[in-house]
Amino acid sequence: MPDALALVATAAGKLTLEGLRLAGRGGTALPGLIALTLDPDFISALAGGLPHGVVCVSGTNGKTTTARMLSDILRSSGWEAIHNRSGSNLDRGVASALLADATWSAEPRGNVGLFEIDEASLPGVVGRLRPRVVVVTNLFRDQMDRYFELDALAKRIGEALAGLPRETTLILNSDDPLVASLALRRDAKTIYFGVDDPSVGGVVPQAISDATRCPRCSSPLHYDRVILAHVGEWSCSNCGLTRPARDVAAAKIVLGPSGSEIVLAGTVGGIFEPLRVPIPGLYNAYNALAAVAAAGALGIGLAEATRALVNFRPAFGRHETVQVKGRTLRLVLVKNPAGFNAAIGALLETGRNPRILAALNDRDADGRDVSWIWDADFEALAPSVEHAVITGVRSRDLALRFKYAGLAEDRMEVVDSSGAAIDRAVALAPEGCEVAVVATYTAMLELRAALARAGMVSPFWED
């Protein structure tokens, strides 16, 4: 039974939520903030009442898609998830999600919590949620004006995970040495997922790597196969630390323009049918492996999980498609070099010459430091770009990046307003063509708002 303080916090939070709804606002964090201010233990008080427990999904890239995939799997298994879906993934977002689905007597209406947690917030929030399952997708450099250095962040996450009860299952990416090593300090249950298909990746290390050193002994890591940045088949020849055996493995991946097919293998058992992921990109294949592995930890079988993903629909800006005047706009959110490189990979995998609408902002939610664009592999993209329309608060930095990557001046142009940039990109693409819209968070919100004004999409918070 929740205590009096939790009841007061619930009432205040729910009143705020109702008020925002009446005012027609889709605010996602304020009600949670109010509840947390009144009762700092609000999250533990409410999450403790969930019969199937709590799942946390964290990591630099892919947490929204992974959580959303898992949500589909849980729903098709008849579970009711409380999910912080709207992208507000700090602890106040978790509190807001709990509030929205709580009764006025502070009891949750769902039976499982599914929380997407910002990797920098994970150490602070994970102890309060006492999760049954924690998924970490990957760790890359991201918005370093806020998070600073990756080694230190990985260390903090590892320490927080080490403090969890032994019953907690960790779902970790075996191919990311920083993530795989999060379990080093812990003797609890761990399920590793990874890509075994030898045709994925190459032997040449990619330009930017965040973890070239062994997480245990700091010696240089050796790679037999590099998949993306520091993700791959890694080992340390000094202390013997090596990529752990995969419990959920992609033995074979066929990548296509609208999705991929994965032949599963590993200790969790195989299934006859391939896993079909209906959004393109190798990184989304990784997200599907993570979601299937997490479902397994909750007792949901592979066949059931695979079936649930067939109809998966992507979230805001995660390969969401919008039709505009006979052209398809594919919205791809980017925020860091690894995410950008993965997005480029997905564009180039199609074999087409991409038409691009690119937008760079430097507001708080984007990361105020735009330096990261110089770490992203524009050199791989530039030779195949058909045309790029460039916009955003820092459009000129982005245009300069394209120029130094070798994109000819007559293949790019800067357009200041979001609406005009969309019009221009659409006008330049022949009917039936696809335009890849690659943008940082607030830039994507602005582009989406322009599309909403033109009646092309519904406003964001109805998502």
Add this chain to the structure above:
Amino acid sequence: MDLHIAHLYPDLMNIYGDRGNVIALSQRARWRGIEAEVRPYSVGQWADPDWPDVWFFGGGQDQGQDIVGADLAGKNGAGLRRSVEGGAAIFSVCGGYQLLGHEYVPEVGPAIPGVGILDVTTRAGKKRFVGNLLADSTDGQLIGFENHSGRTFLGTSAKALGTVVVGNGNNGEDKTEGAIQGKVIGCYLHGSCLPKNPWIADQLLIWALARRHGDVKVDPLDDRDELAAREQAIGVARARP
């Protein structure tokens, strides 16, 4: 004509997009018909410390910085000093800048010696300086993004690269940003610096080419895009420091 560019510790000192400086140096050479080659110089035995005309040394994470500091304390630090005496240029940012100085004094524990090529000393500070950085200099305004907790103070042989207008620069106290001493430059400008501050890139090219090719003039480039990016970034820095 050809140009030899060395990227120092690209595997360990490569955060905040500093790689863009190497891209800018090599592209601005190539656009003028100068053949540019980039080679990595990392921990351990260096193939040929006398090969580079210009070195780039970027910022790194703490772990990387410790390993690099130890590596430069040996033969490689001596190789770098000899290279500069032989006429090579260096452009350094943040952690690389600090390591080129006399020493880095942490909050606790003994001072960590630097290479001593720049007459600067860095002390650990409590508050991290994170934000847009705009500085005036005689050759034009410098724009970038700073992200450091070290406080760097100039000795008498090093001159400031610029005077801080927005942000903190070297130490947040004396309004100086960066250091220049002979053909060696250090600064706290991420962003990357050279693409948006092309006159520094061209100065480095002239210095670097002089080592093996004597005094050369570099043709002017069409820098309208570079200057437009600089103007836009300056506008943001003034509006949102």
